[in-house]
Structures are given as C-alpha cells and as structure tokens.
Amino acid sequence: MKNSKLLLYFYRMVYSLSPAYIITILLSTAIQAAAPFINIIVPKLIIDELMGEQDKKKLFLYAAILILGNLFFKLLSSYFVKKVEMGEEKFSYQLDSYLGSKCVDMDFENVEKSEILDLKEKAFFAIYNLNAVRRTVESGAAIINQLVTLAGLGYILSILNPLIIIVLLLIVCMNALLFKKMERIQYEDNQKAVYDNRAFGYFVRLTADFSMGKDVRLYNSAPLLIRKMKHFMDNLLAIYSRLFTETGKCTGISNINVQIQTVIVYAYLAVKVMAEKITIGSFTMYAGAARSFSDSLLSFINAFIEINQLCMYLEMFMKFDKIKVKDQDGKYTAEDIKDYTIEFRDVSFAYPGKKEYTLKNISITIVPGEKLSIVGLNGAGKTTFIKLLTRLYEPSSGDILLGGVNIKEIKYEEYLRLLSVVFQDFKLLSYTIRENLTVKPGIEEEDIRKELDKAGFAKDLEKLEKGIDTSIYKDIDKTGVEFSGGQSQKIAIARALCKDSPIVILDEPTSALDPISEYEVYQSFDKLVKGKTAIYISHRLSSTRFSDKIAVFQDGRIVEYGPHKELIKQSESLYATMFQTQAKYYLEA
Numbered sequence: 192m193k194n195s196k197l198l199l200y201f202y203r204m205v206y207s208l209s210p211a212y213i214i215t216i217l218l219s220t221a222i223q224a225a226a227p228f229i230n231i232i233v234p235k236l237i238i239d240e241l242m243g244e245q246d247k248k249k250l251f252l253y254a255a256i257l258i259l260g261n262l263f264f265k266l267l268s269s270y271f272v273k274k275v276e277m278g279e280e281k282f283s284y285q286l287d288s289y290l291g292s293k294c295v296d297m298d299f300e301n302v303e304k305s306e307i308l309d310l311k312e313k314a315f316f317a318i319y320n321l322n323a324v325r326r327t328v329e330s331g332a333a334i335i336n337q338l339v340t341l342a343g344l345g346y347i348l349s350i351l352n353p354l355i356i357i358v359l360l361l362i363v364c365m366n367a368l369l370f371k372k373m374e375r376i377q378y379e380d381n382q383k384a385v386y387d388n389r390a391f392g393y394f395v396r397l398t399a400d401f402s403m404g405k406d407v408r409l410y411n412s413a414p415l416l417i418r419k420m421k422h423f424m425d426n427l428l429a430i431y432s433r434l435f436t437e438t439g440k441c442t443g444i445s446n447i448n449v450q451i452q453t454v455i456v457y458a459y460l461a462v463k464v465m466a467e468k469i470t471i472g473s474f475t476m477y478a479g480a481a482r483s484f485s486d487s488l489l490s491f492i493n494a495f496i497e498i499n500q501l502c503m504y505l506e507m508f509m510k511f512d513k514i515k516v517k518d519q520d521g522k523y524t525a526e527d528i529k530d531y532t533i534e535f536r537d538v539s540f541a542y543p544g545k546k547e548y549t550l551k552n553i554s555i556t557i558v559p560g561e562k563l564s565i566v567g568l569n570g571a572g573k574t575t576f577i578k579l580l581t582r583l584y585e586p587s588s589g590d591i592l593l594g595g596v597n598i599k600e601i602k603y604e605e606y607l608r609l610l611s612v613v614f615q616d617f618k619l620l621s622y623t624i625r626e627n628l629t630v631k632p633g634i635e636e637e638d639i640r641k642e643l644d645k646a647g648f649a650k651d652l653e654k655l656e657k658g659i660d661t662s663i664y665k666d667i668d669k670t671g672v673e674f675s676g677g678q679s680q681k682i683a684i685a686r687a688l689c690k691d692s693p694i695v696i697l698d699e700p701t702s703a704l705d706p707i708s709e710y711e712v713y714q715s716f717d718k719l720v721k722g723k724t725a726i727y728i729s730h731r732l733s734s735t736r737f738s739d740k741i742a743v744f745q746d747g748r749i750v751e752y753g754p755h756k757e758l759i760k761q762s763e764s765l766y767a768t769m770f771q772t773q774a775k776y777y778l779e780a
C-alpha cells in the first residue's frame with residue numbers, strides 16, 4: 192500500500208516532467224509483449240504442414256508471415272529502443288534541472304541542516320549512482336509487458352496441461368526468491384557503502400582539485416590523503432567483494448534451476464509426442480511457449496521485486512522532493528515601503544536544532560541613510576544578525592520591521608530588491624563580469640564601469656583584453672581569468688552597488704583588499720553608498736570612524752552602541768579595548 196502510493200507519486204512526477212517519455216515506453220512495451228508470439232505459433236504451423244499435407248501455398252504464406260512479421264517487429268522495436276534512449280536522455284536533463292531548481296529554491300535554513308544534507312546525499316545517490324528513477328520506469332514497463340505476454344502464453348500452455356504451468360511457477364518462484372535475496376544484499380551493501388563512497392569521493396575530488404595544491408604541498412598532506420583514500424577504497428572493496436560473491440552464488444543456483452525446468456518440460460513433451468498425443472509442430476510450440484513463459488514470469492517477478500526494492504530508495508527521493516518551501520508571499524510589495532527605517536524589536540534566534548540562542552533580545556533601530564558598523568569578537572553573532580535581516584532565517588522570537596512593516600509580510604523577491612549584500616563568503620559565477628554585474632533590469636555598460644571604478648577595480652579592468660566581457664574563472668570559458676581574492680572582492684562590491692538598492696549590507700567587505708585599496712574604499716565610502724542605509728561588519732576598526740553608529744556584539748547581545756567618539760571615550764568598554772589594541776599594534780610597529 193505504502194509502495195503503491197509512492198509509485199503513483201513517482202510516476203505522476205515523471206509524467207509531469209516528460210509525458211512523451213512515459214508514452215514512448217508504453218508503446219515500446221506493447222511491441223515487446225506481442226513480438227514473441229509469432230515465433231511460437233508460426234513455426235508450429237510450418238512444421239505441422241511439413242509433416243502433413245505439405246501445401247506449398249500455405250507453407251509460403253506461413254514463411255512470409257514469419258519473416259515479414261519478425262522484420263516488422265524488429266524494425267519497430269529498434270525504432271522504439273532509440274526513441275526510448277532519446278527520451279531517457281531528455282528526461283535525465285529534465286530531472287537534473289528539476290533537482291537543480293529544487294536545491295536553489297530550498298529555504299536557506301534547510302541548506303545548512305545536516306539531516307537535509309544527508310537526505311539529499313541519499314536521494315542523489317539513488318538517482319545518480321543507482322539509476323533508481325530510470326530503473327523504476329523500466330521495471331514498471333516490464334511488469335506490464337510481461338503480464339500481457341504471460342496471459343497469452345498461459346493460455347497456450349493451459350491447452351496442453353495446466354499442471355505444466357504449476358511446475359514452471361514453482362521453479363520460477365524459487366529463482367525469484369534468489370533474486371529477492373540478491374536485491375536485499377545489494378540494498379544493504381549499498382546503504383553500508385554510502386558513507387565510504389562519500390568519503391572516498393571527497394578525497395578523490397580533493398586530489399584532483401588544483402586549488403588545494405598549495406595547502407596539500409605545504410602541509411605535506413599527500414601521504415595522509417592517499418592513506419585515507421586507500422582506507423575508504425579498502426572498505427568499499429570489502430563491501431563489494433561480499434556483494435559479488437553472494438550474488439554470484441545466487442545466480443549460479445538459479446541457472447541450475449532453469450536447466451532442471453528445461454529437462455522436465457522437454458521430457459514431458461517427448462513422452463506426449465511418443466504417445467502420439469501431440470504433433471512435432473506442437474512439441475516445438477509448447478517447448479517455445481514453456482521457455483518464454485518461465486522467462487516472462489521470472490522477468491515479471493524480478494521486475495516486481497526490483498520495483499519494491501527501488502521503493503526504499505525512492506522513499507528518500509520523495510522525502511527530499513516533498514521538502515516544503517516556506518510561503519514567502521507577503522502582502523506588501525517593495526513600492527509599499529516608503530520609509531527604510533530598519534527596526535529589530537527584541538529579536539532572539541537559535542539555529543534550527545540548537546538549544547542555545549545565538550542572538551539574544553536584540554533591539555536596534557537604523558534610520559534611513561545611517562551608516563552602522565557592527566563589530567565584535569569572533570562568533571559574537573554579527574553574521575547571524577545579517578542572515579536574519581536578509582531573511583535567510585526567521586527570528587525565533589521578536590520582529591524585524593522595515594518602515595514599520597514586519598519584513599515577513601513583504602513579498603520575498605520584492606524585499607530582496609531592497610537589499611544589496613556582500614557576504615564574507617560571496618560567490619561570483621563563471622560568467623563574464625558584465626553578466627555578473629547585470630543585477631538590475633536595464634543597467635547600462637556605463638553604470639557597470641562606474642561601479643567597478645568605485646569599488647577600486649578600474650586599474651585591473653584596464654589590463655583585461657576583453658574588458659567587462661572577460662569571463663570570471665575558467666569553468667565555461669577557457670580564456671576566463673582566475674581573479675585574486677581582492678580583485679574578486681572588488682567585483683563583488685561593484686555587483687552590490689550595481690543593484691542600487693536603498694540598503695547596502697557588507698559583511699567584511701575589505702578583508703581581502705590590500706591596504707591602499709582598503710583605504711580608497713573607506714575614503715570613498717560615502718560616494719560608494721550614496722546616502723543609502725549602510726550596515727557593515729568589519730574587524731578593521733579604523734572603518735568604524737566614518738560610520739554614524741557602532742553596535743558592539745558580544746555573546747549574541749548588543750553590549751555597546753553609539754558613535755565612535757562616545758564609545759572610544761569609555762576606556763573600559765569592549766569597543767575601546769578592541770580599538771586601542773588594534774591601534775597599538777600598528778603604532779608599535
């Protein structure tokens with residue numbers, strides 16, 4: 192029952208992704224089901240005719256039916272084999288993009304949850320390593336195909352003796368049990384191998400990842416890497432060698448069973464011929480029918496067992512597919528927000544699955560055009576504050592308001608239009624600089640250049656042969672450029688500026704910049720943010736001097752708040768201590 196629901200859900204999903212794929216498979220199945228009958232029935236007619244009246248016209252007709260019929264089914268089935276292959280190819284791309292958009296659209300909090308990562312790992316393993324989706328579609332088709340064939344062959348054999356069907360059933364069931372055992376062993380071993388496969392894959396990717404080259408060499412990590420790879424490879428080999436030994440045994444026994452069945456059927460038919468109960472033609476027909484019947488029955492049962500086994504994998508896929516995306520469709524649009532005052536009202540937050548609060552009773556108001564600098568020790572909750580403001584997470588309690596409206600009630604996509612963010616771990620895409628920076632509809636080349644200039648990238652740009660049409664990284668374009676950390680950071684800042692949103696959020700925006708570039712960014716900060724609200728996190732406290740207010744975070748709370756001039760005067764304050772420690776370090780040098 193559970194499996195049939197799962198399969199219904201699954202086939203519906205496949206059909207909705209690619210109706211043509213399912214229809215082609217069904218047609219191909221019908222042809223495969225009809226094809227064997229011609230070679231079972233017509234040879235009997237030919238042999239009987241040869242042994243009897245030898246009517247040439249009839250013989251010619253039977254021969255023509257046999258040859259043309261086979262040719263017809265051969266051509267049709269090759270046509271459909273190709274069609275199914277093409278359908279499979281197309282379907283696999285559709286599935287890739289379906290899964291891709293599923294991952295991209297997932298709520299951010301799920302992206303960071305370990306149980307979701309684990310589920311994704313298992314679901315993707317089933318799809319990509321075990322081909323579970325394709326196998327389920329094929330097994331479903333095989334079940335229909337074999338059912339049709341079995342009905343026809345069963346009818347033919349029942350004319351001879353219904354008992355023969357029972358003998359065939361018994362032997363096929365024994366083989367099916369062996370197959371079930373093989374599938375179980377396979378499932379258990381594949382589950383056991385998930386961890387080792389993942390770990391082995393990680394080390395293989397690591398050894399092939401040139402960006403790790405420096406660390407691997409300088410810390411002489413290669414021997415450890417190879418040892419780890421060998422360890423996981425040995426584990427996998429141990430698992431798979433048991434798997435192959437066990438499945439090999441099962442295959443051997445099932446082959447013996449098939450031979451026993453052949454002997455029984457042939458002996459029975461021979462006795463019948465000798466007793467002149469059936470003709471030689473019927474002997475061939477029944478022998479062929481019995482062989483095809485047991486083959487079809489075995490394929491049917493195997494497909495049935497396989498589909499049940501696959502359901503175990505598909506369950507993970509379905510769970511992954513069913514992960515809900517929160518409704519982010521608030522009632523307000525960006526245009527409804529006239530005032531960009533940001534207010535955190537007694538906001539507390541604990542990461543999902545964690546008991547301790549990362550942010551505790553945060554209350555702060557940031558007025559439009561204000562420049563707020565957020566400082567604090569590592570792990571104090573600064574980035575988490577930004578994650579809440581950017582709605583990657585929702586507060587556990589308390590509210591965040593923009594212009595008096597709870598940000599939850601603003602349509603998500605519209606809300607994001609109001610923010611330009613550069614995260615510490617920003618990512619640029621392997622497109623051209625122009626494409627990366629075209630983040631606002633209708634943005635002109637001139638604007639892109641201007642923002643790159645403001646972010647301090649003008650000199651770097653001059654050196655690029657293709658200018659703003661230079662590809663970033665080499666993944667897609669071989670002539671692409673691997674920019675340095677600082678250059679990439681400047682492009683990321685320019686991207687945020689190109690978005691031209693009323694609120695600019697910069698998390699460690701200058702961490703990779705050289706002192707001169709950093710100085711230039713700070714000097715032109717006012718020009719950079721053009722009177723917009725700006726929130727930035729920085730460990731370089733000199734940057735706080737041009738901010739209007741500073742919020743000092745400690746253990747998830749705002750412990751100090753005010754302009755630089757006031758906070759620095761309080762000699763015991765955390766801010767003054769941090770500022771002076773950094774200043775002293777520079778002065779002493």
Ligand SMILES: Nc1ncnc2c1ncn2[C@@H]1O[C@H](COP(=O)(O)OP(=O)(O)OP(=O)(O)O)[C@@H](O)[C@H]1O
Pocket residue numbers: 303542545549567568569570571572573574575576
């Ligand atoms: N996804 C997460 N799941 C669970 N805990 C997290 C997650 N992200 C961060 N934390 C924890 O929350 C706390 C605050 O982290 P956060 O990144 O906000 O600090 P921060 O002040 O920005 O630190 P830094 O100055 O080092 O960047 C840390 O203890 C961190 O381990």
